[in-house]
Amino acid sequence: MRFFYFVPVLILAALAASSAPAEEPVTDATVASAPTPETLESKLFDALKRERDPEKARSIASQIMASWKDSGSATVAFLMQWADTSIDQKKNAAALDFLDQVTVLKPDYAEAWNRRATLHYAMGDTRKSMADINEVLKRNPRYFPAIAGMATILTESGQDELALKAWERYLDIYPAEREAQQAVEKLSEKLAGNRT
Template identity: 55%
Template sequence: MLAMRVFVPLILACSALLAASTGAGTLAFAAEAAPQTEAASLTSPKQRLDGLFSDLKKERDADKAREVANQIQMEWQDSGSATVNLLMQWADKSITDDKQAAALDILDQVITLAPSYVEGWNRRATLHYTMGNYRKSMSDINHVLSLEPRHFGALAGMASILGAAGKDELALRAWEQFLAIYPADRKAQERLGELTEKLAGSKT
């Protein structure tokens, strides 16, 4: 989610605060180039995500953590439906071409076809955000988090919206939740530190 500008007071601000070779030489090189994570040997989407989130929570190196986060985002992007995946590509193309209304219509179709597809809701939340529809963005963020409470992207969006609305304590809570899932993210660490200092100063 992008940096916030102006925000209308929220109704549901805190309701959801709550990604074969053979031969010994090739395999050895692959192991060195891409260290195995706990998620590597798991097969179902849920197992892979659970393993990746476990890796993300334990990783303290920011660059390595970002690689794990990118793998998680790749897992989220695959809806399991060729039709929905194609619609998401069309939505992305419309956004790139600055055809926001068309992208919104496509994302509405995605959500109708696959209401449990987390990334459909998240992409629409992001689009509403960039269009200035902050109340609608927060509503979609709440839905994302009801489906996937570990969605750190949605939590970052929520924190940004709440912070811009002057709801610093709620924004701080959202960043705390984000960092409980993704501890190595430096920007989130900075934002949490800034809010902590700001709130401490306001109480003195």
Template identity: 45%
Template sequence: MRGVFYCLTLSFGFLASGLVPAQAQDGPPPSVTDPDRLPGVAPLPGEDDSLSPPMVIPPPDEAPTDNPDAFGSAPPTEEETAPDEDTRTADETPVQEIDRLFTELRRVADARDARRVAGRIERHWRRSGSATIDLLMQRAARAMTREDNAAALDVLDQALVIAPDYPEAWNRRATLNFSMNRLGKSLADIEQTLVREPRHWGALMGLAIILEQTGHKDKALETYLRVLAVYPALDSAQDAAGRLSEELLGPAI
């Protein structure tokens, strides 16, 4: 059954075509804050500016029914990434490198090797190209760790004022809205993430989780299969697709 999952590529169209779950429609995305508040980027209340956590704190490769800390896969371990941290050839652009890494990710069957490739892709996604955005993303991650949702939303809104084309800021806000059970807003942010990076398996996993939780299991299965078309070795997507396929279509003979 798993081999079938690997070769399927499904289109993302049910958000734009009006198939977003009705019970998830809780209003338009929140408006962004006044960019005039940005100069100086003051620390958040209770924040220790000496701390420098990673810009994004991805979750484990967990069961799809769990609320993720972020829509994304677990980062590879130090041991998995240390030997070949820089793989770009001399004449390869960043876009060419990430395209090559996605091709490699589709071909890797071993989960450990796939995590190494996925980790390199996620590092590309985290490169905003702006020190200000990187700082705001760090502060959003710290606020989310403290469960200070209001502060995290404020900082992410600021990041999106400055860099509306940065997919990880949309993905991070989608994660936060999901954790607050604001599913309509999370769906809107997921859609914005996928407009900018259609191969973002973390955003696709978030979309599939929401569709499954709101009873749209057929669309959830389609989305899990789309994850597997991008990242075939992702265990959580394999498990979810197998479980839903058996539930909707019956056990494989």
């Protein structure tokens, strides 16, 4: 499936070559300098870490999350769409089947693991949710929605110190998130009160 990822790059290079002025031909170096999805994501994460305005940070975070949804596979995209439809229709077993298929077909696709973690959580199975969150973070340690899910589960289970560490990890990636800031403040106060 990786072949299809490079096709747009080749098409763009061909288009650029046909529209470039004669004195500036497109070379291999020009194509090589085109930003990769990883480079763009890294720049977005740098911007997210620096941004202090919550609205602007939310916009950057949305761009990052949108990039994670692209699996590079039409089959996976259809399965994810069917899983979403099944979730909307409260057909959780069918949704789990679709998400299971995605994790088998494309095990490195963190979004499927995260979606399955969210569904397990909604179904009340925090053990399976945490197992899927761990799979997400193995594939993408900066996947901040999964870190938030982990922190929420840890808080609900009374593991405040671990929850605080998870929220701090989240804020290291996404410092302008107000809800995470409030969670850290609340947990810090609670833990400080327990120590006195």
